[in-house]
Amino acid sequence: MADLRVELCGIELDNPIIPASGTFGYGYEFAELYDINILGTFSFKGTTREPRFGNPTPRIAETASGMLNAVGLQNPGVEKVISEELPKMKKVFHKKVMANVSGFSLDDYVYTCERLDSCEEVGWLEVNISCPNVHGGGMSFGTSSESAAEVTRAVKKAVKKPVIIKLSPNVTDIAEIAKACEGAGADGISLINTLLAMRIDLKTRKPLLKNTTGGLSGPAVFPVALRMVYQCAKAVKIPIVGMGGVSSAEDVIEMALAGATAVEIGAENLVNPFACRDIIEALPAAMEKYKIDKLSDIIGGAI
Amino acid sequence: MADLRVELCGIELDNPIIPASGTFGYGYEFAELYDINILGTFSFKGTTREPRFGNPTPRIAETASGMLNAVGLQNPGVEKVISEELPKMKKVFHKKVMANVSGFSLDDYVYTCERLDSCEEVGWLEVNISCPNVHGGGMSFGTSSESAAEVTRAVKKAVKKPVIIKLSPNVTDIAEIAKACEGAGADGISLINTLLAMRIDLKTRKPLLKNTTGGLSGPAVFPVALRMVYQCAKAVKIPIVGMGGVSSAEDVIEMALAGATAVEIGAENLVNPFACRDIIEALPAAMEKYKIDKLSDIIGGAI
Amino acid sequence: MKQGFFEIIENLPLAEKVYKILLSGDCSAITAPGQFVNIKLDGLYLRRPISVCDLDGDRLTLIYKVVGKGTEELSKLKSGRLDVLSGLGNGYDIEKSGDSPLLIGGGVGVPPLYLLAKRLVASGKKASVILGFNTKSEIFYEDEFKAIGCKTEVTTVDGSYGKNGFVTAALPEEYTHVYTCGPEPMLRAVYGAIKTSGQFSFEERMGCGFGACMGCTCETVAGYKRICRDGPVLFKEEIKWRT
């Protein structure tokens, strides 16, 4: 019987499948469809210090084998997340959850992480320094090794829970940034966030997204994500959560071979709400086909 | 009747369609299929100072809505290109052609550009500082503004023909590099080259490409290419040749709206050898649908 | 919400660029008129949301206009199965109708009103209908609404059929509640013209269609709402028009 268990920053996951932040809300909608406790864990909607509406609509556009989004971190703010969303979430999900955090200043990151660090249902803090859809913040922290390390150091000083830094692919050398985060004390890194992209409406001759640009995700980006996971896995020793266009059990195995300890599923949840369940169910057969007994045995196997 | 003419660095093109370097050889194979003189022009196989075999095979892999290649600049070297290929090419193509040049040192670039600058059938020099598939050269020149400007300056000093710098998308800020090239005297820029990516073979647990990584092209990258063309068009005044996953007349119009004066077609030529002919034939109807009389009127229209 | 496969029984042109597709499958998740389904099409990444026009046992009728790649692909399918997410959105609340509700539809906003009208008539309400189109060639379902006993008025912007002008030109004297669906400019006009309470169905580009991605959120008096899940129907009092 195939062994899907992996260990992510000291916490064992029943399997490596983690719905990615922003594609799974707080889990309720999916809990109506299947028991989400079959998941390794999930990363809930990105949380900021203050409530945010996010960007004006349209926020979504389609591309070949992918989609653009420019939601812009819509969320009720950390206090409401803790007082309203987490208690509701606890009713449908009984494992440790991953708290995804964004900010517009060092203080923001530290404050929001501290608040969520105090929630016992939170297992990991995924610090998003790579959101391409907000201005004066988000990605700007993730595009230089210095600022990435700075955020990491500040957050690490403030919290006890493992800190996973979510990296931007919109950089010249992602491995260098991964190393900077590791050096600053990160317990893990997750990548890739979306690729900055756009579409133009031929009828209006204006960008399709009100925000002009958005983040590309979906199978289209998988080979770029895989390359970056591979490069980072060669550069750092801390665990890597791989994501970017993963849509099948085979993709999960490919990510693991590239160096991913766990794998986040993003856009695919929006197209097939059962994607994570289907992938978890398909993994044992896929592992058998490729003669893999323990998934943890092949992490980084292609390096 | 729709007017497809555009002017690229002082030379008028009957239409903006340009097969991209490395997907059209020297034109012979396609000349057997249709009269390639219907093209705006085409950019022939990347030329280096010395002959190159390129990378070992496998050099090709498939991805969702795209492909990876790691050919590695196979070519017979500039002297053979001038003595053997160009004369043969002249028999099937009677317009000015775009000479694509790669190098591993400033000297390489200058020497090869000088040699091709002396060929009267060459209309433009497309200087590739962004090939992701060669080591110690290629892309490394295209990932910093300084080295990009340095190559541009050196080549410009040595040649009379318009110089178009082909930029890498594997950077944090492509607009900054575009500006550096403009400042150094570039007559135009072309983008995007391929996105660095990879695939892993689940059976062998090794990278599918012998070169480990390769360049991603095809419709998958179109929204990233469009965003970068848009960003560069806002940053520079010199003409931009847009490319990256263009596969239809609508894509060409979208690229033009983003700021592309001309459009290169790459991977699509490999899947549909008639792609460029089909797009040229489809453009008038598409333009009429979107109420465009002169294509040159809408360049940068979405900015 | 349910995910399932629906058989295509027929898929025929109904008016200019407008098609009617009849499907057969498990419709049990569809609980109210004004809800929509989200359809996966080969070669396209995102699903395509289409509002429910009619429902009869396992028979589901959708009417859609060819406006892009997705609807164009859909219009070519004459048989086979479709991967469908059904029972999406809140739908119209028929309890609020009063005795003589007024239904106002514009263009492809007309279809969801048909199932609503049937339900209202079935519950003994005197439903009257205004159908607005740009021109005669685009008109559909006038007879269907009349056949179920609704007083039905058609307006065309170019005056080529029925009353000349916008739907608001055909507002009757008396009605108890308004149900409407159509392009935003029409909704705004209706909002300004009606004297009663009402329910407005909105359109927005969606990612998932079931509330996960926050791709279609709008601001309302009652806070942020996801058009796909908290909508597409909003009560008149909730609406906050974007400026």
Add this chain to the structure above:
Amino acid sequence: MKQGFFEIIENLPLAEKVYKILLSGDCSAITAPGQFVNIKLDGLYLRRPISVCDLDGDRLTLIYKVVGKGTEELSKLKSGRLDVLSGLGNGYDIEKSGDSPLLIGGGVGVPPLYLLAKRLVASGKKASVILGFNTKSEIFYEDEFKAIGCKTEVTTVDGSYGKNGFVTAALPEEYTHVYTCGPEPMLRAVYGAIKTSGQFSFEERMGCGFGACMGCTCETVAGYKRICRDGPVLFKEEIKWRT
């Protein structure tokens, strides 16, 4: 080379994971045995190259093994049309055969030898054939080769049928020229074992299949060659094995 659409007449399993598809279309671009076609499949970006097994007027027979997504998709198609680039590659030169050529095929390297055998027999040559497979369940076309009058010997690696061992275990005493197609290890073995001249058909991952992308280039004694256009068939003297 020609691009055109071919009708699927039938597409049936032939052996373990091996299918035979019969197509109808314009085959005029196919000028030699050993050439291949390149097929576009929905949802897959690159075309899939498959060697020509047989040709009869407008009827084209291909035999392929399900090894990945593309061939798996192809095996599911039972009707409809395929976008095909035909007449790709150089093919075998039958002029060089001599009076008693030897044809050696391994696994899915067998199909291109069938049309070659027919052509050789038609031109009065005494062609004998060695077909190598891993095991009995994978064997196909033994009878077909016999039916056209070729002395045909089958070898299996596990000895479950025919001669036990590799194709080289079945080499006859006398032959004038060798034509072979199969996995590279087999080609290397044949290269080392034969006493005459020969033509070897190679496989490589291709981008375009018609010589534009340089994706499948290999080094030969005669310089760089594109397997898709200058090959897939190389003469024994040209071959430079990669170390």
